[in-house]
Amino acid sequence: xxxxxxxxxxxxxxxxxxxxxxxxxxxxxxxxxxxxxxxxxxxxxxxxxxxxxxxxxxxxxxxxxxxxxxxxxxxxxxxxxxxxxxxxxxxxxxxxxxxxxxxxxxxxxxxxxxxxxxxxxxxxxxxxxxxxxxxxxxxxxxxxxxxxxxxx
Amino acid sequence: xxxxxxxxxxxxxxxxxxxxxxxxxxxxxxxxxxxxxxxxxxxxxxxxxxxxxxxxxxxxxxxxxxxxxxxxxxxxxxxxxxxx
Numbered sequence: 046x047x048x049x050x051x052x053x054x055x056x057x058x059x060x061x062x063x064x065x066x067x068x069x070x071x072x073x074x075x076x077x078x079x080x081x082x083x084x085x086x087x088x089x090x091x092x093x094x095x096x097x098x099x100x101x102x103x104x105x106x107x108x109x110x111x112x113x114x115x116x117x118x119x120x121x122x123x124x125x126x127x128x129x130x131x132x133x134x135x136x137x138x139x140x141x142x143x144x145x146x147x148x149x150x151x152x153x154x155x156x157x158x159x160x161x162x163x164x165x166x167x168x169x170x171x172x173x174x175x176x177x178x179x180x181x182x183x184x185x186x187x188x189x190x191x192x193x194x195x196x197x
Numbered sequence: 198x199x200x201x202x203x204x205x206x207x208x209x210x211x212x213x214x215x216x217x218x219x220x221x222x223x224x225x226x227x228x229x230x231x232x233x234x235x236x237x238x239x240x241x242x243x244x245x246x247x248x249x250x251x252x253x254x255x256x257x258x259x260x261x262x263x264x265x266x267x268x269x270x271x272x273x274x275x276x277x278x279x280x281x
């Protein structure tokens with residue numbers, strides 16, 4: 046399974062190695078790791094809780110992967126998104142893409158993250174000194190996804 | 198029967214993660230179901246009012262106002278997503 050939603054942490058090195066293991070046509074592996082920050086909208090973030098929609102979230106990630114595979118020739122795609130309570134500094138999300146050349150790997154990696162941020166049902170709730178609050182969606186994320194064209 | 202699920206801010210506002218109910222009379226699409234929920238007043242009317250930012254999925258796929266809702270469907274209401 047190349048997309049996964051899990052509470053556990055992940056190992057970037059192991060995922061990158063797995064992405065090109067046994068496939069000698071792979072010349073490029075691009076990866077992205079998202080981390081919890083300790084500051085958002087000017088406020089200290091003590092931790093956050095990631096909620097998702099079991100069943101739909103996995104399906105949405107699989108669809109995003111399929112769209113990336115239609116656009117580019119990719120040898121491996123791996124998406125891991127964590128859920129549950131996470132502290133600043135912890136890893137939230139991983140995207141790894143293997144391809145013959147860097148152009149496709151870089152582009153597909155960015156596409157996957159842009160679509161994940163606007164299409165996959167995850168919600169963040171932050172704990173700040175003033176109390177808990179739901180993170181609001183950003184229009185800049187919509188703009189980032191829209192530059193790839195299509196409607197997702 | 199249909200299953201209606203609520204997530205994140207909407208789950209908290211409605212005080213439940215979902216419910217099961219008979220498909221309301223006259224409801225055939227997302228727009229009509231949304232209007233029916235708004236008719237309950239209170240948090241439903243406030244959160245699902247026109248102009249409020251929320252998304253709807255039918256049977257685990259993103260939907261829009263015109264998406265059909267049939268007996269046996271699962272319809273979910275949630276805020277715009279904020280993962281990644």
